[in-house]
Amino acid sequence: MFSSSRRQQPSTSFTTRYGTTKSTKPVKSSFREDSLTRGLQRHESVKSHRRGDSTHTSPTAGNTLTSAIITICVGPEQRLFAGHEEILSRSPYFSAACKGQFFESNSRRINLPDEQPEILSTVLEYLYKGDYYPKLLHNKRKDTWELEDEGNASNVTIYHQATKQMLMKDTIIYCSADRYGLEELKRLALRKQGLRQGMQISTILASARFAYSHTPDSDSKLRAQYLTLIIRSRNNFKKSGTMKLEMEQGGTLFFDLFVAMCNHMDDLKTIRSPFASPFTR
Structure with a gap:
């Protein structure tokens, strides 16, 4: 959870929000373990004062964190992070x-080398805190789930360096969590993404393609969420030039969408009133 970079970290990043530091030395320079330890200890001393209750408790509760420090070199720029073994x-x-x-x-x-620093930072935040920003909160009065700082649009998407597109951040987190074997983080990312609103059609389609490319066929949860989103917003999508271009390129996504649309129509037919005429006029 210790990051080294020449660039300023975003205000919502894990490294900035939890008091970790950065180095201006070249990547090849080694980090002193005592400075890493101090940085991680500062992180552990931070207490959250945000409203509401998180769905997770800190996995480090009662833990003295005395294990070895591991350095993680991330992305083509070789950004450096560190965490306890x-x-x-x-x-x-x-x-x-x-x-x-x-x-x-x-x-x-x-x-x-293929990971994004912002995503690895989020994964470390989850491993240490049991959640990642923005936190998932339970509104007891309404008995609903919501995200803190929900109006901050910068939390929704992130520029993906490999695809050179804006993608939904929760989708990338989900795929990285799948790679790292973090099933609870996958569920958390999926639930948070379901609460997101106001995404552009181009972003939704690009993110759906990314999800299909980075999840196995057996993992249908993230894919199904995109299919449901497109069906629910079909009036907007059918008028979209971006959707037309995407469909011309084809792919498994759009076959699945066709099947989902057919199933949706079958469901509508099933729930239709038994007194309705079988013929349309």
Whole structure:
């Protein structure tokens, strides 16, 4: 949860919001373990004063965090993060890495060249805090779930470097959580995405394609959420030039959408009044 970068971290990032620091030294320079430890200790001392109740409790409650510090090198710019081995090992992927399968000699470093720093930061935030910003809150008065800082549109999308497109942040988090074996984080990202509103059609379609490309066929939950979203907003999508271009390119997404549309029509037919005429006029 310690990040090193020449660039200013966004105000909503994990590294900024929880008091971690950054270094202006070149990537090849080594970090002193005592400075990493101090940074992580500062993170543990931060207490949240936001309203509402989170759906998760901190996984570090009662934990002294005395395990080794592991450095994580992320993305083509080789942004550096760090975390405690006992925390990282809650992920099967990182647990295997911490056992030495992916380490280069004795450097105690995990390399993630295809990951985005903002997403890895979110994964670390979840591992330490049990949630990620914006937090999922339960409104006891209405008995509904909602997101803190719901009006902040900057929390919804993120520029994905590999695809060079704006994508829904929760979708990328879901796919990374799948890679790291974090099933609870997948469920959390899915629920948060279901609460998002006001996305552009181009962003929804690009994110749906990303979801199809980065999840196995057996994992239908994220895909089904996009199909449902498109069906519910079909009046907007059928007028969209972006949708037309996407459909001309084809792919599994649109076959699944066709099947889902057919099932939707069958459902409507099933719930139709038994007194209605079978013929249309």
